[in-house]
Amino acid sequence: MKINWGTGLVIGMALFISFILYFVIKISTDKKYDYDLVTEQYYQKEMVFQKEFDAEENSNSLETNISGEKTAEGWMLTFPKNIDYTKIEGTVFLYRPSNKQLDFQLPLKLSSPNLLIPDKRLVAGRWNTIVQWSYEGEDYLYKKEIVY
Missing domain, CATH: 1.20.5 (Single alpha-helices involved in coiled-coils or other helix-helix interfaces)
Structure with a gap:
């Protein structure tokens, strides 16, 4: 054929x-x-976008913003030195885009201007760090992508 x-x-x-x-x-x-690339409550998060935007603008207007660095014990978040860290309230949320089972949230109870996220909680790879905090009635938001 x-x-x-x-x-x-x-x-x-x-x-x-x-x-x-x-x-x-x-x-x-x-x-x-x-791969879990979006959150479960996508549409609910979209509704509070303006509040997050305002909180992020408040963070950017600070003299110094939160900074993060890798240490031997884990990931160290350092809050601005010019504010009273005992009045800070909020949460730290670590979001793993590739695996939602690894996501976790920590409450902000500071005894110093630093917060240590233990090494044992962080698996190597990319993490999205979201710190939502308030100080004297003002809301602040810090977002940072880290590779641990």
């Missing part, structure tokens, strides 16, 4: 489409390739 160029083209396209579909189905059904 002789195959002309039109039949060969259709067979080639069918094989290519089958090849692509195989990988699409494999990636979408295999748990090994499961």
Whole structure:
């Protein structure tokens, strides 16, 4: 049987489409390739966007903002020195884009201007750090992507 160029083209396209579909189905059904890139409450978070924007602007207007650095014990967050750290209230949320089971939240109870996130809680990779805090009635927000 002789195959002309039109039949060969259709067979080639069918094989290519089958090849692509195989990988699409494999990636979408295999748990090994499961990535949680958005939060569960996406639309609820969108509703409070303006409050977050204002809080982030408040943080940027500070003389010095929160800074973070890797230490031997873990990740150290340092709050501004010119404010009374005993009046700070809020939470620290560490979000892992690749695995939501690793996400965790810590309350802010400071006994010094520094907060240590222990090394044992942080798995190597990318983390999104979100610190929501208030000081004397003003809300502040610090967001930083870190690679630990």
